[in-house]
Amino acid sequence: MVETPGRTALRAQGRRAAAALGGRQSAGTRHPLVAVAMVLPLAIVLAVVFGGWEAVMTQASSVVGMLGR
Template sequence: MAITAGRPAPRGQGKLAALAAFGTRPGGRRHPLVAAAMVLPLAIVLGFVSGWAQMVITQASSVAGMLGS
């Protein structure tokens, strides 16, 4: 007779899987601060590449100039 039951999944996680699971809650959701820490570096890099960071710096310096700083 053929064995129809599947094999259990290995218990050990690779380093990448363990890093991806960092900050996850038992329900499978990440803590909001962990999610923000993962997204913000990429958002900053994309901001510099697309040029919006320069616009934000220009606006901030204009506001600082109007406030007399």
């Protein structure tokens, strides 16, 4: 891919925007426990709001059973 002045300027602008928002560029993937900690509160709220708590508990139980093997 050929670097053009426009493409270079867009890339630099994206870096500045990310820095201004306090973001950082990730070099890899998140630790699985960090991902769970990020998703779990929203999952619980959605399960309670939409009445799917029993289904969530059934699936969680199945996952725990598979991890235990």
